[in-house]
Amino acid sequence: MTLLSVQDLRVSFPRPSGGRVEVVRGLSFDLGRERLGIVGESGSGKSMTGRALMGLIAPPGRVTAQRMQFDGTDLTKLSEKGYRALRGARMSMVLQDPKFSLNPVIRIGDQIAEALEFHTTLSAAARRAKVRDALEAVRIDDPDRVARLFPHEVSGGMGQRVMIAMMVVLEPDLMIADEPTSALDVSVREQVLAIMDDLVRRRGMGLMLISHDLNMVARWCDRILVMFNGEVVEEIGPGGLQAASHPYTRGLIASLPKLDDTRTELPVLDRAALARVNAEVRP
Amino acid sequence: MTQTLTPPGEKAGGQDAGPRVARGLLAAGGVLLTVALTFLGLLAITFVIGRVVPIDPVLAVVGDRASKETYDAVRLSMGLDDPLLIQFGRYVGAVLQGDLGQSVATGRAVASDLARVFPATLEMATIGILIGVAVGVPMGVLAAARQGSWVDQVIRVVGLAGYAIPAFWLGLVGLVLFYAKLRWVGGPGRIDLFLDGMVPARTGLLLIDSVIAGNWAALRSAASHIVLPATILGFFSLAYIARMTRSFMLEQLGQEFITTARVKGVPERVVIWRHAFRPIRVQLVTVIGLSYAGLLEGSVMIETVFSWPGIGNYLTTALLNADMNAVLGATLVIGAVFIAINKGSDLLYRLLDPRART
Ligand SMILES: Nc1ncnc2c1ncn2[C@@H]1O[C@H](COP(=O)(O)OP(=O)(O)OP(=O)(O)O)[C@@H](O)[C@H]1O
Ligand SMILES: [Mg+2]
Numbered sequence: 001m002t003l004l005s006v007q008d009l010r011v012s013f014p015r016p017s018g019g020r021v022e023v024v025r026g027l028s029f030d031l032g033r034e035r036l037g038i039v040g041e042s043g044s045g046k047s048m049t050g051r052a053l054m055g056l057i058a059p060p061g062r063v064t065a066q067r068m069q070f071d072g073t074d075l076t077k078l079s080e081k082g083y084r085a086l087r088g089a090r091m092s093m094v095l096q097d098p099k100f101s102l103n104p105v106i107r108i109g110d111q112i113a114e115a116l117e118f119h120t121t122l123s124a125a126a127r128r129a130k131v132r133d134a135l136e137a138v139r140i141d142d143p144d145r146v147a148r149l150f151p152h153e154v155s156g157g158m159g160q161r162v163m164i165a166m167m168v169v170l171e172p173d174l175m176i177a178d179e180p181t182s183a184l185d186v187s188v189r190e191q192v193l194a195i196m197d198d199l200v201r202r203r204g205m206g207l208m209l210i211s212h213d214l215n216m217v218a219r220w221c222d223r224i225l226v227m228f229n230g231e232v233v234e235e236i237g238p239g240g241l242q243a244a245s246h247p248y249t250r251g252l253i254a255s256l257p258k259l260d261d262t263r264t265e266l267p268v269l270d271r272a273a274l275a276r277v278n279a280e281v282r283p
Numbered sequence: 284m285t286q287t288l289t290p291p292g293e294k295a296g297g298q299d300a301g302p303r304v305a306r307g308l309l310a311a312g313g314v315l316l317t318v319a320l321t322f323l324g325l326l327a328i329t330f331v332i333g334r335v336v337p338i339d340p341v342l343a344v345v346g347d348r349a350s351k352e353t354y355d356a357v358r359l360s361m362g363l364d365d366p367l368l369i370q371f372g373r374y375v376g377a378v379l380q381g382d383l384g385q386s387v388a389t390g391r392a393v394a395s396d397l398a399r400v401f402p403a404t405l406e407m408a409t410i411g412i413l414i415g416v417a418v419g420v421p422m423g424v425l426a427a428a429r430q431g432s433w434v435d436q437v438i439r440v441v442g443l444a445g446y447a448i449p450a451f452w453l454g455l456v457g458l459v460l461f462y463a464k465l466r467w468v469g470g471p472g473r474i475d476l477f478l479d480g481m482v483p484a485r486t487g488l489l490l491i492d493s494v495i496a497g498n499w500a501a502l503r504s505a506a507s508h509i510v511l512p513a514t515i516l517g518f519f520s521l522a523y524i525a526r527m528t529r530s531f532m533l534e535q536l537g538q539e540f541i542t543t544a545r546v547k548g549v550p551e552r553v554v555i556w557r558h559a560f561r562p563i564r565v566q567l568v569t570v571i572g573l574s575y576a577g578l579l580e581g582s583v584m585i586e587t588v589f590s591w592p593g594i595g596n597y598l599t600t601a602l603l604n605a606d607m608n609a610v611l612g613a614t615l616v617i618g619a620v621f622i623a624i625n626k627g628s629d630l631l632y633r634l635l636d637p638r639a640r641t
Contacts, residue, residue: 056545088548095546100539105562105637115547150637166547 003173003206004031004053007067011048011230014060023048025230031174035200035207037217039252040227046210049227050176053208054093055083071173088115091174092167094196097183098159102151109147112166119170134165138195157188161195168199175200176208181216193220214241214252226252318626323375325618329611330374334367338607343387378615384608388601393612396597401616402487403473404586404593407513408578414517415524416571422521423528427536428555438525445522450515454588457511469508471590478504512589516582520574527570528563535559565636572628579620 011024095101135143383393493502581595601609
C-alpha cells in the first residue's frame with residue numbers, strides 16, 4: 001500500500017543574481033511501508049527532498065509538486081497548522097548530528113516528551129511512561145537516568161538513539177533519516193542502524209534513509225533512488241546493485257572499496273560520460 | 284514550561300547528600316574568597332590613586348595658610364610618613380569600618396554622603412533596567428522571530444537612536460515637553476520641594492521610604508519625578524538589550540535543534556520561547572548585568588539635566604573640587620557594584636546553563 005506518493009517535486013531558491021535555482025528538479029517516487037534509500041553526492045538535493053516532504057522549507061525557498069500525497073492527505077494543499085499536526089505524530093525525521101540536533105539546555109526526557117505534549121492529552125505520568133518505553137525501545141538500559149540527563153552528558157551514539165526515540169515515540173507512519181550515522185563513531189553506526197531498522201520493521205513504518213554511502217544504503221534498504229544534481233538518475237530494486245547502468249551509479253559502485261582490493265588507486269567518477277548522458281536527457 | 288520528568292523529592296544521581304552539601308559549602312567559600320580578594324585589589328587601586336595624585340591631603344585639612352608647625356603636626360598625626368604597607372593596612376581597616384574620610388566640599392563624612400547619593404542612583408537605575416529588560420527582551424525576541432517585519436524595523440530605528448541621540452538632549456526635550464508643556468511629570472530633583480525631607484530615610488530609596496512612611500503624597504511626587512529620567516535610562520538600555528537579544532536569538536534560530544523542534548510538530552511560540560530563548564538566557568544575564576552596572580555608575584548627563592542627587596553628580600562635583608576622599612569613596616562604591624554584579628551573573632550563569640554546572 002502506498003504511504004507517500006510524490007510526483008514532480010521541485011524545490012527552488014532565489015539566486016542572488018536574480019531568478020531561481022532548482023535544487024530538486026522533478027522528483028517522482030512512491031513509498032510504501034518499506035525502506036527506501038536515497039543516495040547521491042553532496043549537494044545533490046537529498047536533504048532538501050526530505051525537508052520539503054516535512055514541510056520545512058522556509059521562504060524564500062519554494063516547493064512545488066504535481067502530487068505530494070501522504071496517506072490520503074494532500075501535502076501540497078496543507079496549511080502550516082495541518083502540517084504541524086502531522087509532524088512528530090505521523091511523520092518524523094532523524095537529523096544528522098545529535099551534538100547539534102538536541103537542545104543543549106533541555107533534559108533528554110523532556111525533549112522526548114515534547115511530541116507527546118503537543119499531540120496527545122496524556123497526563124504527565126503517562127508521558128513519562130511513554131518516554132521510558134521509547135528509550136527502552138532504542139536499547140537504553142537505564143531510561144530513567146538517561147531521561148534526566150542533558151544532551152552534553154551522553155555520547156554521540158547514545159545521543160542518536162535518543163534522537164530516534166524522540167522520533168518514534170508517537171509511532172509515526174513515515175520516518176525520514178537524513179544521514180543518521182555519518183556524524184557517529186564507526187563502531188556504533190551499525191548498532192544505531194540496526195535499532196532503527198528493527199523499529200521500522202516491527203512497527204510497519206515507511207523509512208526513507210538518506211545517505212551518500214551506497215554500500216550502507218544497499219544493506220539496509222529494499223529500494224534505492226540514486227540522485228544526481230537534483231534528479232533521480234536511477235532506481236535500484238532489491239539485489240539490483242550490479243545491474244545498475246547509469247554512469248554515476250556505476251562510478252559509485254566502482255569506487256566502493258572491497259576487502260580483497262589490491263588496487264592502489266581508486267577509480268574516480270567519469271564526469272565526461274555523465275555529461276554525455278545529461279546532454280542526451282536534457283536538450 | 285516543561286515539567287521535569289524527575290518525580291519531586293528524587294534527586295538526580297545522588298543518594299548521599301553529605302558530600303554534596305560539603306561541596307556546596309566549599310564552592311560558596313570559594314566565591315566569598317574571590318570576592319574578598321577582588322575587593323582587596325580594588326582597595327589597593329584606590330589607595331595607590333590616592334597617593335599618586337598631586338593633591339596634598341594635609342593641605343586639604345589645614346588649609347593653605349597654616350603654619351609650618353601645624354602642617355607638620357597634622358602630617359604626623361595622619362601617619363603619612365609611615366611605611367606604605369602600614370598606611371594601606373590602616374586604609375583597609377578604616378574602609379572596613381565604613382570610614383572613607385571627610386569630604387572637603389560637603390564637610391561631611393564621605394560614607395554618609397554616599398549613603399545619601401547612591402540610593403538615588405540605585406533607584407533610578409533599577410527602574411531603568413527593569414524597563415530595559417521588560418521591553419527590550421520581548422522586542423528583541425519578536426524582531427528575531429519575524430525578521431524583516433515592522434517590529435524588526437522599529438528595533439533597528441530604536442537601536443540607532445540609542446546610539447545616536449545624546450542622553451542630555453533627550454532629557455531636555457523630555458523636560459520641556461512632559462514637564463513644562465504637558466505637566467504630566469514632575470520636574471528636576473527627586474521630589475517636589477515642599478515634600479523634601481518629609482519622609483524619614485530608611486533605605487534611601489525614596490519610593491520605598493514613602494511607602495514605609497505611608498506618605499502617599501510623597502510617593503506620588505517621587506514617582507512623578509523619577510518616571511522621566513528612569514524611562515530615558517530605560518530607553519538607552521532597552522536599545523542595547525533589544526539589539527543583543529535579537530542577534531542572540533537569530534544565532535539560535537539557525538541551529539539544528541530548532542529544526543528538530545519543528546520536526547516534532549511543536550508550535551512556533553514554543554520553538555521561539557522554549558527552544559531558542561532558553562539557551563540565550565545565559566548570554567542575556569551578562570548583557571543585562573553589564574547594562575545595569577553601567578546605569579549604576581550614575582549617568583552624569585541625566586543626573587545633571589534632572590538635578591538628580593546621585594552618585595554620578597556627586598563624583599563629578601568631587602572631581603571638579605579635587606575632593607580626593609569623595610572621589611575615592613565613590614570609585615570604591617562603583618567598583619564594589621561591578622564586583623557584585625559580576626559575581627551575581629556568574630552565579631546565575633551556573634544556575635541557567637547545565638553545561639556550566641558540572
Ligand atoms: N537556503 C538555500 N539557498 C540556496 N541554496 C540552497 C539553500 N539550501 C540549500 N541550498 C542548495 O541546495 C542544494 C542541495 O542541498 P542539500 O542539502 O539537499 O544537499 P544534500 O544532497 O543533502 O548534500 P549533503 O550530502 O552535503 O548533505 C545544495 O547545492 C545547496 O547549496
Ligand atoms: Mg544533506
